[in-house]
Amino acid sequence: MDSSLYRLVNFIEGLDGRIDKARLQKLVQKEFSLVKDRSVFYTDTFAIRFSSSKSASFSNTVLSLSSLQKYDDFPFIVCLNTPNKNYLFLANTTFLAKVSHSSQELREDNIRGSINGSDIVKVFNGIENKPENFAELFAIHSEIGFNGNLARLVEATNNISPSGDGYSIQEIDRGVILQAPRRAKDFVVSAEYSTLKSELDRITLKYKNDIILASLIDNVNIRGRVIEYIIAGEDDRLRDEIINALRNGTKRIPGFRTKNTLGDFVKIFDKYDTATDIKTKVMTLSSAPKAYNLDKMLEFLAKEKSIFMFYFVGIMSRQVVGQALISMFQNDLRDTTHVLKHWAGRNSRGVAQLSGQAIDTLMKEPNNDIDIAKSQSFLEGIMKL
Secondary structure, three states, X not given: OOHHHHHHHHHHHOOOOOXXXXXXXXXXXXXXXXXXXXXXXXXOOOEEEEXXXXXXXXXXXXXXXXXXXXXXXXXXXXXXXXXXXXXXEEOXXXXXXXXXXXXXXXXXXXXXXXXXXXXXXXXXXXXXXXXXXXXXXXHHHHOOXXXXXXXXXXXXXXXXXXXXXXXXXXXXXXXHHHOHHHHHHHHOOOHHHHHHHHHHHHHHHHOXXXXXXXXXXXXXXXXXXXXXXXXXXXXXXXXXXXXXXXXXXXXXXXXXXXXXXXXXXXXXXXXXXXXEEEEEEEXXXXXXXXEEEHHHHHHHHOOOOEEEEEEEEEEEOOEEEEEEEEEOOOHHHHHOOEEEHHHHOOOOOOEEEOOHXXXXXXXXXXXXXXXXXXXXXXXXXXXXX
């Protein structure tokens, strides 16, 4: 996150218990040259809303969901001024349990309702919502965004029965799923693994300069989707349009949709059916990439020849600094994979999210060490959700 946010935290914490809300927001606005938009103060790198209460618990209305939508692409902070301390919370849509006030007509095509302080989750997936965790939390939110949270908020707010069904595991499927780590361990030392990596490396090298241009896109979702399409897109004409837009410095990238499937790059071998998810890692930025939908992953792994891989492309100082083809069961990657049940909705096992730090390590020292027993325990835990 931008250094100005850390300065903001230090500045506000330095005024704990000394001034009231009105004085606090005036000082903060002056110190950081904030623009005022009704009750929200913002810069190019963050937005903040001030509230007050006699204690750390507050149910005050913070702002409308439609207003939050305008600021949800960068850290949105709620500052709660109390007599003894100024509390700071990240209040982007990922960290909202629901929408409270006047929200009866909230739908995905009708953004209505307001957020109360009590709607902001204080612990997200085991991570406390406090300033020292803001970078990690916002990296998680960046991969989900407003649109990714909207359906969940509609469901939670209106107590709607969830649509769709989670993957129902049959006993015969369970055995095949639990064999997935063994299949993966065999695959990563096979000739087929070398063939797959060589093909992905060749494509990456061919479009290296265009991938570097795409890495400069600020929006993490657009950046990832563009690079994914450059490497794995099936429509050559659309790929050329995207590349031309990047080379010409056009801010508006041609509209396109990526497949809502597990893998961006599918390759079938005699012994293995592989699906590979392409992830770009800008080595100087914090990140927590969304990995996979747990139900879709279980359904895929129930196929006898299934192999799921990640292809990480590392970028730093406007150059591609490495590529790594890594199994989902690789020890470090598996052990740092987080399950986001909160975000996924009530009728889903959830989604998995990767650790940016683990990816950094694997980019520098790639390996595909797989502990089969631990990987099977990992799968058992997912199946029980």
